[in-house]
Amino acid sequence: MIEAFLRQAVKEEVQAALGEFVKAMGQASAPKPVPTIERRFISTKEAADIAAVNEKTIRVWLSAGKLKRYQAGRELRVERPDLERFMVSGNIDLKREGLVERRRECVSA
DSSP: OHHHHHHHHHHHHHHHHHHHHHHHHHHSOOOOOOOOOOOSEEEHHHHHHHHTSOHHHHHHHHHHTSSOEEEETTEEEEEHHHHHHHHHHTOOOHHHHTOHHHHHHHHHO
16 A cells, blocks of 8 residues: 555656656747758768668779769769669669569568
8 A cells, every 4th residue: 555655756756757857848948959060972882771782783884984983092983963864764774683582582571
């Protein structure tokens, strides 16, 4: 019986404290959202993940000039907007590139 009384008393005190806290937070100025910075250049691995292809395919496209390549030291980079334009334009011959099966796996997963 005492335990039930203590539980109820603690519950009421916690609810009151929580209510005061929420009220105080509501009066405080809301924090400004932190702007997100989307990286413009991505690695070939990240590009492959985005395009749902193998990293070697990205490298072939870079070598063929289908995508513009950027190099940071020894690392190859792809400009993300360029990759997105390439994907949207439909310049990918899925059968010739051997990607039809890969895309089906990604879609069905």
